[in-house]
Amino acid sequence: EPEVTQTPxxxxxxxxxxxxxxxxxxxxxxxxxxxxxxxxxxxxxxxSFYNNEIxxxxxxxxxxxxxxxxxxxxxxxKIRSTKLEDSAxxxxxxxxxxxxxxxxxxxxxxxxx
Amino acid sequence: KNQVEQSPQSLIxxxxxxxTLQCNYTVSPFSNLRWYKQxxxxxxxxxxxxxxxxxxxxxxxxxxTLDADTKQSSLHxxxxxxxxxxxxxxxxxxTGTASKxxxxxxxxxxxxx
Numbered sequence: 523e524p525e526v527t528q529t530p531x532x533x534x535x536x537x538x539x540x541x542x543x544x545x546x547x548x549x550x551x552x553x554x555x556x557x558x559x560x561x562x563x564x565x566x567x568x569x570s571f572y573n574n575e576i577x578x579x580x581x582x583x584x585x586x587x588x589x590x591x592x593x594x595x596x597x598x599x600k601i602r603s604t605k606l607e608d609s610a611x612x613x614x615x616x617x618x619x620x621x622x623x624x625x626x627x628x629x630x631x632x633x634x635x
Numbered sequence: 636k637n638q639v640e641q642s643p644q645s646l647i648x649x650x651x652x653x654x655t656l657q658c659n660y661t662v663s664p665f666s667n668l669r670w671y672k673q674x675x676x677x678x679x680x681x682x683x684x685x686x687x688x689x690x691x692x693x694x695x696x697x698x699x700t701l702d703a704d705t706k707q708s709s710l711h712x713x714x715x716x717x718x719x720x721x722x723x724x725x726x727x728x729x730t731g732t733a734s735k736x737x738x739x740x741x742x743x744x745x746x747x748x
Contacts, residue, residue, distance in 0.1 A: 626678035
């Protein structure tokens, strides 16, 4: 069964360092998303991406964050200068159309020290 | 502001018993409501999706109901199994921003022997 894959599963970094989280969405999906979940809290929307551009972003998605689809398969989330409060599980998701079922990856746990 | 509230926050039941989880939302305009199961440290997995016109939908031992008038939904789990232990998250999409889902905080279910 097709699935969304994410790497790394866990990354530990020092405050101020750049981090890139990678996602491979399901191959025929066109809409891509990043969400985050701080430990013990609810899942929060970060950004949606379609047709090689950001379609929506939340207030969390500030200038420190960026997304990119560098090739036909990868979808990346970059955090330029990590802060302690960026520690969370980051989920990539994709779907075939704007209202279809959303498929989540297993998540990348980011720990900022 | 769109909000999704779930109750109870946590629940412990014996294997084989039934349980019902509740979701109240103030998302408008309403597009659809999803229930997700999230195992600890994993990505959410869709259980059901319901649109405005649907009152009930089943997926195996999971049955979701929707009352669009009172803006309430429930997820009923029948004959619980140890593997049902997880967080169950109610997620509502509004028609204005179909790409941005509003997540509830989840109900943490533990099924014990």
